[in-house]
Amino acid sequence: MLFDLQDSDTLYRALLERDTRFDGQAYVGVTSTGIFCRLTCPARKPKYENCRFFASVGECIEAGFRACKRCHPLAPMATADPAIANLLSALEKRPEFRWREADIEAMGYDLSTVRRSFKRQFGMTFLEMARHRRLRDGFEALSEGSKVIDAQLDAGFESASAFRSAFARLLGRAPGSLGKSGLLLADWIKTPLGDMIAISSATHLHLLEFIDRKALKSEISAIERAVKGGLGLGSYAPTEQIREELEAFFAGRSAGFSTPLALNGTPFQREVWRALQRIPPGVTRSYSQIAHEIGRPAATRAVARANGANQLALVVPCHRVIGADGSLTGYGGGLWRKQRLLELERHYKTLDQSA
Structure with a gap:
């Protein structure tokens, strides 16, 4: 059932009171800043005359508003849960802690409940999220030339072994083995749907994945074998280009990606990935439809496997493939991200139809 948007007076009162009943059902666009927020946003409240209210994220973006960096309206509708909201706020205030x-228990929360809530909403526990945040700080410090020990301490890791272990879980190697040179360079990209890792050569983007992707470590190893080159920290031109294009995508300005891509896979996989790139924003396909499109109608399962092996999230839009019955089916970045991406891209479909 679609949510019947309340009148502006009711919604403004909900904004002032941070009423969680409206979370995910109404959003406010602030005309003085060009930002849109959840009604539960902790930021300073705008004047009534500067507020426009919307029923969906897509409507906000279509109206030209950008997502708030405090309440993260593109993320799952989790702030209705006070425990999640308070823990996220605490993490934002002390990222190095x-x-x-x-x-968590000292804040009065049950561990098992918090664990289930974060896994359901974000695909990871709160402690895993906090480690990822600290690891990002260490990653960025190393990319800027800091010594390993300095990056470790700045990121809140008390021991060198813990820092090495965290890096090994993510990239498959210790931080000391990653210099600022290499045929491939890895860099961290922040997005409204979570942090991503981009790996590029001087000419092509080879990998773009959310950091909680379970297959990330094996994907990186496979890319190194394919290009016969080592991995360092930093960015080449393709990474900077995709960073700008992702910013434009999430801001609602453009769904076009022109960064040169390296499709490291079998001939069949590359054929499937090129078919994915032909799916317009705001449109979905089933595995069977993709199989027919590439002239392999009996290869539905192989198409699904190739879809799951995609290493270039968003730019090779495997999130646009759904089940034949309309269900979201699986997505390596998490179903909540897939749902958000499809909602965002409805805005681009509307733009194409009005052009």
């Missing part, structure tokens, strides 16, 4: 289970 080394969180433990005892700290």
